[in-house]
Amino acid sequence: MKQKLVELEVRTHGHSEMVDITADVKRAAAESGIQNGIVVVFVPHTTAAVTINENADPDVKRDMLMELEKVVPWQDGYRHIEGNSAGHLKSSLTGASETLILEDGRLVLGTWQDIYFMEFDGPRTRHYFVKVLGE
Numbered sequence: 001m002k003q004k005l006v007e008l009e010v011r012t013h014g015h016s017e018m019v020d021i022t023a024d025v026k027r028a029a030a031e032s033g034i035q036n037g038i039v040v041v042f043v044p045h046t047t048a049a050v051t052i053n054e055n056a057d058p059d060v061k062r063d064m065l066m067e068l069e070k071v072v073p074w075q076d077g078y079r080h081i082e083g084n085s086a087g088h089l090k091s092s093l094t095g096a097s098e099t100l101i102l103e104d105g106r107l108v109l110g111t112w113q114d115i116y117f118m119e120f121d122g123p124r125t126r127h128y129f130v131k132v133l134g135e
């Protein structure tokens with residue numbers, strides 16, 4: 001089995017934001033030289049996350065961020081001294097990793113699916129890892 005780890009940077013511009021990282025993940029998988037296996041995208045931050053969702057209508061991103069804000073308001077009597085408890089909660093709700101299938105050199109995604117870096121306490125310069133395992 002072969003393996004490759006890549007660390008990638010993403011610059012966020014909003015307080016909460018969904019950044020499409022699909023092209024970068026595909027490039028990392030292609031440059032690994034691995035044709036068949038598993039691709040793990042991992043976000044090493046406690047107020048960010050990664051998810052897979054619709055790439056067609058940009059209003060889906062807006063609606064997702066809007067509803068997450070309703071479920072976890074920025075101000076809600078939290079005690080955490082740093083003042084970003086909502087970001088921590090959204091990070092855990094969304095999740096720190098996604099596992100994808102790499103088949104014959106192609107990332108398996110649905111027609112309407114893209115991979116999104118989820119910023120919940122930006123803007124910041126963030127990082128994430130792409131690990132490719134396979135043959």
Ligand code: ZN
Binds near residue numbers: 080082083084085088
């Ligand atoms: Zn904090």
